[in-house]
Structures are given as structure tokens and as C-alpha cells.
Amino acid sequence: MSVNAEYESFHVYDTTLRDGTQQEGLSLAVADKLAIARHLDALGVGFIEGGWPGAVPKDTEFFRRARTELDLKHAQLAAFGATRRAGAKAADDPQVAALRESGAPIVTLVAKSHVRHVELALRTTLSENLAMIRDTVAHLRAEGRRVFLDAEHFFDGYRADAAYALECLRAAAEAGADVVVLCDTNGGMLPAQLADIVHEVREATAARIGIHTHDDASCAVANALAAVDAGATHVQGTANGYGERSGNANLFSVVANLQLKLGREVVPPAGLAEMTRIAHAVSEVTNLAPNPQQPYVGVSAFAHKAGLHASAVRVDPDLYQHIDPKLVGNDMRMLVSEMAGRASVELKGRELGFDLSADPATLSRVTNRVKELEAVGYSFEAADASFELLLRGELGTPARFFDVLSWRSFAEQLADGAIVNQATVKVRVKGEEVLAAGEGNGPVNALDNALRAALAAAYPALAGLELVDYKVRILTGDHGTASRTRVLIITSDGGAEWSTVGVGENVIAASWQALVDAVTYGLLAKGETIL
């Protein structure tokens, strides 16, 4: 049995490339769409809606290129489009022709199922709308396509006129549509109300039911699952919940819930185990920052901050997690902060390669030190490298590669208006005192360059390090420029990244602390000998 056949009786249908791209700020090139399709296929979804050929030129191009550039192992492509225009024939409608010509084996037709929309938006009669549905579905079936019907505004339409909404579904099913998809287009339904309607639809028609939900009431995933509970066997969603307005049902949450909570195997387990990587890979392509709190796949989805949680997790991780994160390719992480207890520090230490279980004195000292430093503005949860340096210090084995003797950084405006940033740094390194200067596009960049210049001869490996992110946060808003500032720096060696923190009333001094930690940690990671 092919994978598609295996997942045919109950499947997930992805609409990232169509409804997902209706999100404000999201625009994909054809190559991006092809890349996302490959990621979704690796996850193992049954169907990928590629877009609306004939309406959006990029989507027409997507289907053209998909024929030669996509080698899908699991998914089948669906082309999305509307029923024919009122008063015409489906066979003569250029938009319907574009769906045929897309080459997609499946066509998903959007049809009106709400009387008000038929009258106000389509400006046609209720009977003509039914004819548009019948004619378009029958025509595409006769042309050898499978047809799914998205019944737009179905739930609102059902409340307005249930008999007519059901008539639309019957017209589609009788003309040969495989699935009638009930759409909560405006996203305002709540799960219990939606489930009641799905139950009633099941009693009123033998058609196979699908569900398409939006997140305007924060219930898209819950509504999709409620529909499944009520009998839907085709579930639509989008990667990372992208979509018009507040987005669509997040396909990753839908898949994980169906598979891990409801025992419905909708993707191969190996695909599910790749889900976190795939979610982040899709974010890379869309150029939208991943949501750290995103259920299942976010970096914080299995992160534990509270000391009491950590102390229980140390005994059994399942005490504070709803699934084993490995099932979706994610990881448990321990965060050390002012809310840490000794268990948090012990587990974080273990994560970093230090066994502190037999050293309660160090655990207490480190926990107290973290709390003291966080009270004055430090934040270690986002600065693992600074935490490791602190831990090494408290263990009596500080990572020391050089001593700072002095530093200076200044900005100067020249007569022609240009601003020059210069810095000097004096260090003692491997028995020598070295004074070096640096210039940069800002005072911190100048300091960074001066520090590396001072250390370059002793540590050539520093040349590969790069400061990739620099964040400043004002910690107390009521003292104007005298406020305390926290600086977080992310450094990369081209592969690994690490983050460090500095705090001070002077932003340059805070940056300097974070810079020194960044370079020190970099030398540690490169395996340089500690002095």
C-alpha cells in the first residue's frame, strides 16, 4: 500500500502555500513555495495546496515548476480556485481552465454556502450558486480531477439558513466531490458550538467531512479537533499557523494532537520526529521569526524555569511535560534565573557537562549568586555562556585566558560631520602586556575590534568569531539616561552560537562585560588552554 493510500482514510491537508500566504507580511517567491512544499512532504502530510493558478501568477508558475522540480514522496498537490462565474459554463470559465491546466490531480474549489454571501458578494440567486457548484465540480470530475469543496462561511451560513448550507454540500457531493470542507472562514466559532453543527451535518449528509478553521477567537486548533471528534476525517491547517488575519489552525499542533493524543496516525512517526526542525526551516523560508512559545515546536515549548518544576523534573521529566519532546524532535531545556532552585542549577549543570549532584555547597552558592545578579538586572536564561563562566568560577576553575588592564572607547564627530568610533584595550596575555586600538561602526564594535586585535597574536582562533546579535534593554524606565541597562550579545564561530550578558549604568561598560564573556567563552569552546 502506498503511503498516500495508507493515510487516505484520515488525512491532513496543508494550505500554507495558499491560505498561509494570505497573512499580512508574508510573501513567497516560487522557489520559496517549492522549498516549503518539500519540507511539508518530509513531514508526511497527505495533501499540499499549492495556490490559486490563474489568479496569482506566481501560483500558476509554482504548478508549472512543480511538475519537474518537485518529487513528492508523500503528498499530492491540490490547486485551489473558485466555482465558475454566475451565468457562464464551467467548461468556458478561464479560471476553471487554469485549474485544469495546473496539472494538479486535486482541485479544491471554494464555494459560497451562506445565503447572505451569495446575495451580497456573488450578487446572484441561491439556485444559480447551487448550479455553479454542481457544474464546476462535475466538469472537473469529468476532466479526471479529484475535487474537494471548501464551503466558505459554512458555520455562519448554517446558523443563518441551515437548509441552504446543507443544500450546497449535497450539490457538491452529488456532483462528485470527495470531501466537503466546512470552513469557519471568519474564525469566530467556539469548539462546542462548532461540534454541534458538525454532528448535525453528519446526520444530514453521507458526504465525507473536512474542517478548515481560523484563529480569530483563539480556537482554530481546538475547533479542528472538535470537528474530528464529531466525525471530520480531513483536517486543514497551515505551517506555524500562518494565515489571513489571526491565522489558520496550526498544522503542527493539529498533527501532534491527532497523532499523540488521539491515536490517529496522520504522518509517519519519522516525519513527526522531524517536526521541530521542519517548523523552523519553514520560518527560515518565510523570513518570519519563529514563535518561541509555539506549542510542541517552539524553543520554549519544553523549557523549565521555575525551581519547583526543575526539582520534580530531576526525578521524572514527565512530571512537568505533556509528551516526550523527542517525539516531535524538540528538547527539554533548563533555564537558570532568579526563579531557579538548586535542582535547576544541577540540571543546567548536567546539560553543560558538569555533575553537581554530590556538591550541595556549590549548588547553593551558584543558586544564590544567580539570584543576587538577577536582582540587579542580569538575566541568565538567555545567556548560557555567561552562566557557564559563572559556574566555572564558583567551582574554583575559572576560564581565564587574559586579564583586562584597561579599556577606553569614544565617539568623535569630525568637521565634515562624519562620526568616528575608536577604542583602545590593554590586556595581559600569556605573560605579555598588549595595547591595541580598533575602529568600528559604533563604540561597541570598536571595542570588540580592539579586544580581538589585542588578543590576535596569542589566540589566532579568535579571527573566526563574529558578533551576530546585540540587544540592549533599559531596566529601569524612570531615570532617563541614568537607567541601568542590560546587554545581551550573541556570538558565532560560523557553526555554534553562544550568548552572554552584561549589566551596568553605562551601556558601554555593560557591553564590555558581555564582550569579554563572549570572547572568553569562544576561547573555551576552541579548546584553548586556561591560564
Ligand SMILES: CC(=O)SCCNC(=O)CCNC(=O)[C@H](O)C(C)(C)COP(=O)(O)OP(=O)(O)OC[C@H]1O[C@@H](n2cnc3c(N)ncnc32)[C@H](O)[C@@H]1OP(=O)(O)O
Ligand atoms: C475565504 C478565502 O480565503 S478564499 C481565497 C481568497 N483568495 C484570494 O482572493 C486571493 C486571490 N484572488 C485574486 O487574485 C482575485 O481576487 C481574483 C483573480 C480571484 C478575482 O479578481 P477580480 O476578477 O478582479 O475580482 P475581485 O477580486 O474584485 O472580486 C472577486 C470576484 O469573484 C467572485 N467570487 C467570489 N467568490 C466566488 C466563488 N466562490 N465562486 C465564484 N465567484 C466568486 C465575486 O463575486 C467577485 O465577482 P465580480 O468581479 O463579478 O464582482
Ligand SMILES: CC(=O)C(=O)O
Ligand atoms: C476557504 C477558506 O480559506 C476559508 O473559508 O477560510
